[in-house]
Amino acid sequence: MSQLSTTAKRAGWRFASSLPALFGVLVFTFLLMRVLPGDPAVFFASGPSAGKEEIEMIRKQMGLDKPVPEQLVRYLGDIGSGNLGRSLTTGQPVLADLKSRLPASLELTFSALLIALLTAIPLGVAAALRQGSFVDHIVRFICALGVCVPTFVSGLLLIYAFYYLLGIAPDPTGRVDIFSSQPPLVTGFLLIDFALAGDWEGWRAAASQLVLPAFTMALFVVAPLARITRAAMLASLGSDFVRTARSLGLPPRKVIVTYALRNALLPVLTIAGIVFSTMLGANVLVEKVFSWPGVASYALDALLASDYAPVQGFVLLMASIFVVVNLTVDVLYGVADPRVSVE
Amino acid sequence: MTTSASNVPLLAIDDLHVTFSTRRGLVEAVRGVSFSVAAGETLGVVGESGSGKSVTAFAVTRLLDASGRVSQGSIRFAGEDITSASSKQLRRLHGAAISMIFQNPRGALNPIRTVGQQIADAIMAHEPISAGEGRARALDLLKAVLIRDPKKRLDAYPHELSGGMCQRVMIAMAIACAPKLLIADEPTTGLDVTTQKTVMDLLAKITAERGMAMILITHDLGLASRYCQRVCVMEQGKVVEEAQPLSLFSAPQHPYTKRLVAASPTATSTIADLAPEALSPPLSHSPHPEEAAVAAVSKDGPECAGASFETRTMSAPQDEGLGNTEKRKPAPGTPLLLEVQNLVKRYDRGVVAVNDVSFSIRAGESLGLVGESGSGKSTISRLVCRLIDASEGEILFDGQAIGTLPARDFHRSPLRKDIQIVFQDPTDSLNPRFNAFDCIAHPLRRLLNMKDGAALTARVSECAERAGLPSELLERFPHQLSGGQKARVGIARAIACRPRLLILDEPTAALDVSVQAVILQLLDRLRREDDLALLFVSHDLNVVRMMCERTVVMQNGQIVEQGESLALFAAPQTAYARTLLEAVLHLGGPTSR
Helix, strand or coil: CHHHHHHHHHHHHHHHHHHHHHHHHHHHHHHHHHHCCCCHHHHHCCCCCCCHHHHHHHHHHHCCCCCHHHHHHHHHHHHHCCCCCECCCCCCEHHHHHHHHHHHHHHHHHHHHHHHHHHHHHHHHHHHHCCCCHHHHHHHHHHHHHHHCCHHHHHHHHHHHHHHHCCCCCCCCCCCCCCCCCCCCCCCCHHHHHHHHCCHHHHHHHHHHHHHHHHHHHHHHHHHHHHHHHHHHHHHHCCHHHHHHHHCCCCHHHHHHHHHHHHHHHHHHHHHHHHHHHHHHHCHHHHHHCCCCCHHHHHHHHHHCCCHHHHHHHHHHHHHHHHHHHHHHHHHHHHHCCCHHHC | CCCCCCCCCCEEEEEEEEEEEECCEEEEEEEEEEEEECCCCEEEEECCCCCCHHHHHHHHHCCCCCCEEEEEEEEEECCEECCCCCHHHHHHHECCCEEEECCCCCCCCCCCCCHHHHHHHHHHCCCCCCHHHHHHHHHHHHHHCCCCCHHHHCCCCHHHCCHHHHHHHHHHHHCCCCCCEEEEECCCCCCCHHHHHHHHHHHHHHHHHHCCEEEEEECCHHHHHHHCCEEEEEECCEEEEEECHHHHHHCCCCHHHHHHHHHCCCCCCCHHHHCCCCCCCCCCCCCCHHHHHHHHHCCCHHHHHCCHHHHHHHCHHHHHCCCCCCCCCCCCCCCEEEEEEEEEEECHHHCEEEEEEEEEEECCCEEEEECCCCCCHHHHHHHHCCCCCCCEEEEEECCEECCCCCHHHHHHCCCHHHEEEECCCCCCCCCCCCCHHHHHHHHHHHHCCCCCCHHHHHHHHHHHHHCCCCHHHCCCCHHHCCHHHHHHHHHHHHHCCCCCEEEEECCCCCCCHHHHHHHHHHHHHHHHHHCCEEEEECCCHHHHHHHCCEEEEEECCEEEEEEEHHHHHHCCCCHHHHHHHHHCCCCCCCCCC
């Protein structure tokens, strides 16, 4: 009870202290977008032949003729009222765009992280238990491979093998088969929505669409997770309390899982949080290769089009997610490690 | 419970050899150890670091590191040969027949599991009982080890308990399945003297009540003599002497035992007594496997890197008429060098580490500061050394108020070079990227603005020589030096600027007794040669009594008693000082006290 309250207190404090950082991110991206070369007004003018007046008119419409500080204040005011602006490429409000695309990215990232953790932790534990053995070297090899092959290459290779050669995987074109129907929208996560609707046929279809991109993503982050698991596991296997557990004749399973692994998972938790945040932004290449309708590819398109609002919205979204993820990790850490609540 | 008369000893070790494979080949840490323990007997195994005493214990329970293995000899437990027992057999023995208690009790407990769960784990490893029963049994065990408020402690995590309490929990786990043999590996090292006494008394009581045999592994001869029926002395992986404690310590036979007994500070010994055989053969404490590896790479070979050198300098102080420390008192007219008035140090959340402390030191005088951990003695040493700022109070050095200058800026004060400190941990207090020369030259360069050149080199060599550090070691980095050599580097650095006040914060706590003896002699000599004033912080009362003319006893941040060492140690006035003194162990057999 008291532990819960201290954890909540700490989480609240962390959240409050991250607000200035969020604000800083807002201002920074705003300024960055203004400094980057490229004039959105020129880009959105009717054509290369558009006259000066037309461009001026568009500038005025977009508020670009005002001095930068004033633009910033207006921008901050808009955000305060929940208006992230309108995307000039899609014509939709940025908020609506992000809302419709975020679940796709999150679903992909969560699945990838889950796959990565389920692979990395056993690999890391196996490598630590047999340090210097054949298993250890194999794990090291897999990790090196995962890190050094770029995601778009591994993605294409997976498509080549499983779609083109073996024909097991569906064609890599987004979240669902274009011919199958969408489930009723509840969470935006297709797997959950299909399950809620009881449409297992659709669930299978969505899952099979997800498998390849998720594995591509997971392959990329298995390495850091497996390495940290191995290192943490080695440290806790060599620790005094594991020696104590052995000296008392505890069963090997209990020594390895309850004593060694549970302690070793603490640093893994921290790294998993960082990996998750990185993946959300870094999976732009995977989204492109698999035509995945996520937020990262959306932001990239907007950036190439000098479309300010979606990029700023995306950065704000990423920063917020980062804060939330850190907060979650913090709370989990507080629950997992009783020592944290003391300080 | 005394030695039982059964024919088969509980544990019989015969010609045990343990070999570690290191990067530089095989290192034999235990070389032919034989001893036996009868049921219900308490056997002491004493020796200095690297003597192989812990390795022997870990070999018995087969908990050696992966690199170590029993290469020869046999271990029989209750008549059964367990030298090459399978891991399944071992698991049946561990906890149920043989269990261990370790040094560093807090590290030996799982930090993220409650104490009750861990004790229950120990029971459930051998008995098929439910979780509820396990909890009830854990509570009984906590009561058996006399933990205060056992019900509440059941759900406590190790970090919420003190070191002494953690060791009690460890004892509870070790006795959970009623083993016949308990191996206690330095069970009280790192605990306060009073805690040490209560923990050891508890262990003695439990083993006697339950008829358990115990092997007590320790570097502390006093501890072994008080609690053991028989004592084995180990040196370089061999048992060199085995006897009853009384005869062992009153009339040691083997030269190594003699030196060890002599080097152990007692209630009556003087500094000169600590190493009486000035020109004795090298005090050989074999280095650890790792240390041996380091020594092997170094050019001079293990002889120089290791111990032999400790003796070479040991002879030096002998010529100068030692042993009259206590008779020597500063002349009445000597001005006060340091005056501390009503010193207070508060930390956040209302923690008062030092509460209204006043004392003074005359030039050339040595003052001892004793107390248990948390009594504020280290805080005082840092305050006086101006490494941290006091919350209130005055520090006068040579008549000047130095307490007002922020600690951050004190390095610019001309008095910085007059007050120097030697830290407790000889390893952590040296920059690992500086070799011994740079470590010693650092204060000269910074405080005296000496430039590289012949003068600096000469001064560094002089300091090293005075601290007993051979000049060929000056090129070495801290990891290439032994513990005693690192302590010498720390002392040479502290005396480099010719300070008038030297603060010693537990300078020998991390050293073996024989090395401690040499370092104490060195400090005493330096003090007399330079008329150096010492503030000697220590938990070892015997050492303080020898080193210091006056002693201050601290408790909970306050001074409870201060006075002439001789008088204070002979007839302490306060109850706390008496408790502290009573907890000090003396050589010479189990006492009746």
